[in-house]
Amino acid sequence: MTDDKVKRRLTTVLCADVYGYSRLMEADETGTLETLRRYRTAIARLVERHDGRIVNTWGDAVIAEFTSVVEAVQCAVELQQEISNQGSGASQANPMQFRIGINLGDVMVDGTDIYGDGVNIASRLQELAEPGGVVISSSVYDQVHNKLSVGFDCLGQRPMKNIAPLTSYRLTLGGRTAAPESFPLEESAAPSERSRAARMEDRRAPSSSTNVVSDWLTKLPRPVAAALTVSAFLILINLFTGHKIWFHWPVAAILFAVVLRMVLGHRPESDREGQR
Numbered sequence: 001m002t003d004d005k006v007k008r009r010l011t012t013v014l015c016a017d018v019y020g021y022s023r024l025m026e027a028d029e030t031g032t033l034e035t036l037r038r039y040r041t042a043i044a045r046l047v048e049r050h051d052g053r054i055v056n057t058w059g060d061a062v063i064a065e066f067t068s069v070v071e072a073v074q075c076a077v078e079l080q081q082e083i084s085n086q087g088s089g090a091s092q093a094n095p096m097q098f099r100i101g102i103n104l105g106d107v108m109v110d111g112t113d114i115y116g117d118g119v120n121i122a123s124r125l126q127e128l129a130e131p132g133g134v135v136i137s138s139s140v141y142d143q144v145h146n147k148l149s150v151g152f153d154c155l156g157q158r159p160m161k162n163i164a165p166l167t168s169y170r171l172t173l174g175g176r177t178a179a180p181e182s183f184p185l186e187e188s189a190a191p192s193e194r195s196r197a198a199r200m201e202d203r204r205a206p207s208s209s210t211n212v213v214s215d216w217l218t219k220l221p222r223p224v225a226a227a228l229t230v231s232a233f234l235i236l237i238n239l240f241t242g243h244k245i246w247f248h249w250p251v252a253a254i255l256f257a258v259v260l261r262m263v264l265g266h267r268p269e270s271d272r273e274g275q276r
């Protein structure tokens with residue numbers, strides 16, 4: 001008997017698609033196909049570098065899978081950066097840009113192909129991405145948000161064709177989306193926040209000596225700190241109210257009382273019991 005049971009596995013699926021492919025082909029078929037072939041070569045090289053494999057290619061789309069979620073996201077970021085660098089040196093008016101979606105999910109395996117919601121969700125996430133951008137599912141975000149030096153902009157739950165709404169995240173780099181030519185995000189306000197904080201630090205700078213004295217007093221025992229504060233107050237009163245020096249007597253009495261209290265407070269317990 002043959003085993004007809006469907007094989008399944010948990011994997012990370014990356015779906016990449018050319019934005020406006022039909023428009024590009026209409027404008028320049030030969031140039032668009034040549035550019036697509038060059039970018040597919042770069043995609044295959046980066047996928048292999050991050051221990052992934054190309055599952056399928058049709059038209060302008062590419063499906064790849066990775067055993068590591070982190071490697072999949074790193075591959076997507078490097079891919080968008082390389083395409084952006086190649087496109088910036090091109091003379092064409094409409095450079096080719098990819099949209100990428102990444103999902104971690106259960107898939108059905110048929111030979112070298114994979115099917116199921118795990119793949120479909122990655123494809124729908126790709127449709128939510130901006131040209132040159134990367135959108136990931138919440139399952140991917142949970143695995144990578146504290147492992148990569150990139151930012152994440154929550155898109156909330158977006159409706160997707162034939163897929164139940166799920167929370168997705170857009171990758172950001174340096175306060176902008178992973179697409180260098182994309183729209184700025186809320187994180188772009190960070191430089192102004194940093195400059196405002198710097199101005200606040202400048203305003204607080206003159207009081208730094210006061211803060212040092214305050215911190216030093218807080219580290220002392222409470223009676224000692226109180227005695228020193230009162231003594232300093234008496235000295236200031238004496239200096240600003242007359243030429244006759246009188247502060248040494250009350251200050252000496254205060255310090256003597258504090259020292260006596262500390263000495264008596266640190267006596268061995270046996271001495272205290274003996275007195276009682």
